[in-house]
Amino acid sequence: MRSRLRFWKYPISIILLLLLVAAFTLVYAFSNTAKAPYDRTEEPVMETPAPEEPVEPDEPDEPDEPDEPEEIEDEPEELFNPEEDGFIIFYMDQPQIHQGSLLLVNHNHEFSIPGDLDLVNIVEARTTSFRVQRDSERLHRSIIEPLDDMMDAFISSTGYRSVSIISAFRNRENQQRILNSYISRMGRREALRWAAQPGHSEHHTGLALDFGIISGGVRTTFTGTGTTSWFRRNSHRYGFILRYPQNKVSITQTNYEPWHYRYVGLPHSTIITQNSWALEEYIEMLRDYSIDEPFEFELDDILYEIYFSEGIEVKIPIYSEFDISGNNIDGFIVTAVRQEPNPSADPDDAI
Numbered sequence: 001m002r003s004r005l006r007f008w009k010y011p012i013s014i015i016l017l018l019l020l021v022a023a024f025t026l027v028y029a030f031s032n033t034a035k036a037p038y039d040r041t042e043e044p045v046m047e048t049p050a051p052e053e054p055v056e057p058d059e060p061d062e063p064d065e066p067d068e069p070e071e072i073e074d075e076p077e078e079l080f081n082p083e084e085d086g087f088i089i090f091y092m093d094q095p096q097i098h099q100g101s102l103l104l105v106n107h108n109h110e111f112s113i114p115g116d117l118d119l120v121n122i123v124e125a126r127t128t129s130f131r132v133q134r135d136s137e138r139l140h141r142s143i144i145e146p147l148d149d150m151m152d153a154f155i156s157s158t159g160y161r162s163v164s165i166i167s168a169f170r171n172r173e174n175q176q177r178i179l180n181s182y183i184s185r186m187g188r189r190e191a192l193r194w195a196a197q198p199g200h201s202e203h204h205t206g207l208a209l210d211f212g213i214i215s216g217g218v219r220t221t222f223t224g225t226g227t228t229s230w231f232r233r234n235s236h237r238y239g240f241i242l243r244y245p246q247n248k249v250s251i252t253q254t255n256y257e258p259w260h261y262r263y264v265g266l267p268h269s270t271i272i273t274q275n276s277w278a279l280e281e282y283i284e285m286l287r288d289y290s291i292d293e294p295f296e297f298e299l300d301d302i303l304y305e306i307y308f309s310e311g312i313e314v315k316i317p318i319y320s321e322f323d324i325s326g327n328n329i330d331g332f333i334v335t336a337v338r339q340e341p342n343p344s345a346d347p348d349d350a351i
Contacts, residue, residue: 087291087315090324092332094312100325101142101239101265102333103205104283107192107253109328110199119169119206120144128152131164131214138169140206143239143263147209150231150238157234160227166212166219166259170203193255202243207263224258231261236273239265248278265323267299268306268335283327291315291334305336 098111105111119138126132126144130151139147155161170178175198182191195201202208211222211231224232224242232242240263246256264272264279272282286308289295294305309315310331316322322336 087317090314090316092312092314092324092326096324097312097326097331098328100327100333101207101263101323102268102283102325103207103328104279105200105202105205105328106280107196107200111201111204111328112199113171113204117206118142122147122165122168126151128155130155131161133164133166133212133214133219137165137167138206139209140169140263143207146238146240146263146265150235150240153234153238154230158227158230162213162215163222163228164212164214164219165209166214167203167210168208169206170201172198172204175199175201175203193253194257196254202260202262208243209261210257211259211261222259228258232258235261236269239263239269241269241272241279243279245276245278247276248281251278251280265325265335267297267302267304270299271297283329283333286333291317294336302337305334305338307334308332309334 095114098114103111118141120141121135122132122137122139122144123135125141126148128148128151151163154163175196179191179195179197182195185191186194211228213220213222213228222228231240235241240261242258243260243262244252244254244257249255262279263269268282271277272279275282277285286295286306289307291307291309294307297304297306305317305320308327308331314324314332314334316324316334317336317338319339320336321339322334325333325335327333
């Protein structure tokens, strides 16, 4: 009996052990966290991540270059060609209409004195020893040289030294004072035939002067007769005219003033004198002439072409010497001397 018991003792233990193992295996197999028996797969080793390289910011996209404009095959023809048209164009400034030697200043056309009017003291600028009543008298710089030449010629021709300049440039205040003096003596209507209203006097331009006679300290009226008639006959040679002739009172609306001379420059002074015109008549006559059909005048073997150009666009003959003067109204007067073209010359250097 004892041997039997021993025999079954071990087998039952083994069976129970096997059952226990089987049960444990079954439970483990169905567990979510269980692994297969004898699974020797190693868990992954976590490596230390390498540091990230700095990311450079994206460069801004370059703007797209604009498309090249398409070339136009048929370009319009050039509208202005100096070489073919025979002239060049000057675009003047509006204030220049009131500058120059051919300004018409009278009862109908006012002159505003510009701040940059180029006046010089006559006594300081002259080179001929002619008389000037006051050391403060001034004229436009441009007429000092022709005035010198005229006075030198007069003194050389006559030997007479009593002619004096007694009035030259006047501002508005001086003109008003003179007008008031005339009004007090003869009334306003008659006074305006002897003295212009401020703004309407040629003396504002610096291009006009009044002569007088000073002899033995006594001043007398310049009559334009006798010795002083020389000026009426010869002043045009130097660019001056007798501004208010006796036979033009109805046109100038100013009484005869034999002492009042005005610079207009050559050849205009000679044209006016030869035709016995008042300045008003000459300025009006030139309106009929253009660059295509200019007024032609020959003086001392020089052929002048003179014409009017309305507005600020002025055409000039391409091969010419020229002068441009405003008329103080609405345009410019061109005085040109044509030259023969030089085939090798650059048209841009023609003037």
